Amino acid sequence: MNELSSTIADASWMAVCPLTDIVPDTGVCALLGGRHVAVFRVGDAAPRVYAIDNVDPNAGASVLSRGLVGSIGERVVVASPLYKQHFDLASGECLEAPGHSVQAWPARVADGFVWVAL
Template sequence: MSEVAITRTEWLQVCKRSDLVAESGVCALVGDHQIALFFLPEQEPQLYAIDNWDPVAKAGVIGRGIVAEIDDVLTVASPLYKQHYRLTDGQCLEEEDIQLAVYPVAFEGDEVLIKLDQ
């Protein structure tokens, strides 16, 4: 696992590593952003941050989605209507005009840090 050198003024602490669930998502409220965090300890990178808002279902549910690999691409399936979103860039596989925001996220020791403004 690679640790990232973090400049504190650019990053916000979201939670602790122990708050994450391996191979699954959790939600975090960062400012007024609902963020879905996915911890995949067998992958590189291990941590992904994507909008929790599903624009198709019009609900904050992405963090409850199922992580799957489709054609060697890591995705999360919305738990309501099953659209798949790439974890790397938020692009919906079924509807090319839909894309969720993704955020830089990293571990610093036991802390999970995120950068909202890209």
């Protein structure tokens, strides 16, 4: 384990999966600390990763990781597969109904793995 890995482990970050396990511009669901978390990889050459709660507050179903990733203006979003609301991947804000926003979590890539801090 290198210095970055030990720093991540010391900061209560949790390894989700290798970055290569997430197809670019899609998400996966992970159970972290008892929470359903949607983890997204955006881009291929210089990928960015995001993590938000996976439960769609409009439907009560754990489905956001299966939504379509895209952008609205400068915002990177996922569209819920059920009711099509857009959630900002950086903040968790629901663009159509801010009162139905979800929690966003810090996410990063280190040593080829995606890490999320709850």
